[in-house]
Amino acid sequence: MEQIIILSITLVLLVVYFYSHYYRLRMPAKGDERWLEIEKRASRIANGYFQGLIVIVALAQGILLFLPEMNVTISLERVLMIAFWVIIAGQVVEVLALRHFNRVM
Secondary structure, three states: OOOHHHHHHHHHHHHHHHHHHHHHOOOOOOOOHHHHHHHHHHHHHHHHHHHHHHHHHHHHOOOOOOHHOOOOOOOOHHHHHHHHHHHHHHHHHHHHHHHHHHOOO
């Protein structure tokens, strides 16, 4: 059951990732000032996502460092899978921001 959930999450994230590339290719010419502003704002939101992620990881490492009685064991395979999901989720956040700003502006 766990493998089915992992596979479904991975497939959904990959579909959204490829959709993001398709969505960017459909957009207007790169010289359009409005589109450049939309991309800048969406990039700012994606950067905020990754900065927040860095803070969360730093806090988790700090907690594990100063509380040695919390013994957390996780496989490298699981860590890499979660890292993959988080990176792809950053692309999802950026595409959602692009779509939002494209409608609003």
